[in-house]
Amino acid sequence: MKEDLLRLIDILGTVTFAISGVFAAMEKKLDLFGILIIAFITAIGGGTLRDMLTGDLPVSWMRSIETPLIILASAAGAILFRNVIPNFQKTLFIFDSLGLGFFTVLGIQKGIKFGLTPGICIALGTITGCFGGVIRDMLLNNIPLIFKKEIYATACIIGGLIYFLLLKIDFNRNWIDLVVMLLVFLIRFLSVRFKLSLPVIPSTSLRTQKKGK
């Protein structure tokens, strides 16, 4: 039962990440291939970077054809129904936030499996959840959105901290992943609902340093 639920959230997350890639790519007037690649990278970029960093190779999406097929189908669907989808933004937002929670937990668990310290595991969770979007934005020549707006990665980090807190207090292991996933979802959901965001630091320039590297 719980496995089925998690698998469902995995798929919903992948689907919405891919859809968000399709729309970002269409806005930049990419051709069909460009759109598919951006959909792909948005959906699997975070997990791919995580696997490359930890050495869990070949990266996960190469080991089963299922994820690539789901992404391909989502992208095709998003292109075909591109006029209808914007009406379902709220639903997509919920799937996207659920996906964020799921991928965060997935990254943390991989870190634990590799025997890495909690701090690194939280970093891996955040990378898994967020860096598909970061690579998408780099390819589309935008400064990554999550570096500028709203509480996105922060939700992953807080979720990660709670994960290890729950581990420490011997919380029922069977439920930690679900609890943390929902927590990340909630933080993300509420921060958008109440328009919360991280502070921007007023800058001073560092002239010679700027030339430095």
Add this chain to the structure above:
Amino acid sequence: MKEDLLRLIDILGTVTFAISGVFAAMEKKLDLFGILIIAFITAIGGGTLRDMLTGDLPVSWMRSIETPLIILASAAGAILFRNVIPNFQKTLFIFDSLGLGFFTVLGIQKGIKFGLTPGICIALGTITGCFGGVIRDMLLNNIPLIFKKEIYATACIIGGLIYFLLLKIDFNRNWIDLVVMLLVFLIRFLSVRFKLSLPVIPSTSLRTQKKGK
């Protein structure tokens, strides 16, 4: 004989990829080091990403000094003869297309060697052929050209599909690589000759989604 031919195409492909990097970098007014790095990344970026994704490490160009030397020599030649080279665009275009075919087949074969599924092998072939140019464009702050114009990656994908079709019908294994290479070359060549390109999907915006990730 066939080995020599393939090796020759490998070298010609590497040389033209490096030259295309030099010219892209000069247009952005990079300094000498910048030009060399872009030449390098254009020529080996695709194979490097493929090796990092599959875990075939250290990446190929680290295992022999030959490829780096060929790239260095090509880049030096391209810089010295930068006024003459534009007269040989047709020749360069043919070498470039041959290189695309060769690198695609190389990627597919690596995938097969690693026991990956056909879909993933085709992806690896496309990555090997195209992602040097993608990373070049990211570094030069452009949206990757192959996401916007002409049939480039598509040639790799079609070539890859034919590769596995030929495997399935028990086509003479000794010739599959050469046939597919020439096919990718031809698709690319004819698509430019007849100005074919992939459709651009007219976009609708997905406002809250845009902010999503």
Add this chain to the structure above:
Amino acid sequence: MKEDLLRLIDILGTVTFAISGVFAAMEKKLDLFGILIIAFITAIGGGTLRDMLTGDLPVSWMRSIETPLIILASAAGAILFRNVIPNFQKTLFIFDSLGLGFFTVLGIQKGIKFGLTPGICIALGTITGCFGGVIRDMLLNNIPLIFKKEIYATACIIGGLIYFLLLKIDFNRNWIDLVVMLLVFLIRFLSVRFKLSLPVIPSTSLRTQKKGK
């Protein structure tokens, strides 16, 4: 004694690289998370890419919590004292150049440990020293600074060449790393002091090639 000195330089380099990331990120008006990530990537990006290319995985910063903590503390300090730090630009520049030398030597030594050829080892040294800044600039949507201005990577390359020259003439092995580190530091320091830079090649365009890849 020497070990302590090297460790100190490692830390000073990491700290200044992180600080330079913080200021670059503040200039682009990133939020707090964006600033931390850019600080992190500037400090560990070069070594991370090196480890991913050679297959020394999980990448180094995952294997000890010390480096992430140093970066976090540096970034926090840089944000808090952002109005004061620009007064210490000369000191920061010296630390940064020392760090460049240190990271270059570290990369070369890793290459040697992996049994790679001298040319590749020098490339790894240059990547370790410079590519944190390159990835930072890609994320901030700038063309990498080191491709356009001043002698930065060139200092690493010259240092690397001297390293293998010294190895060849049986220079005291205990001192090679320190000598090369100081050499990279000096080249970098003097090139800025005397405003030296690499030539920019006047460009000719290569039209059809441009569309090529």
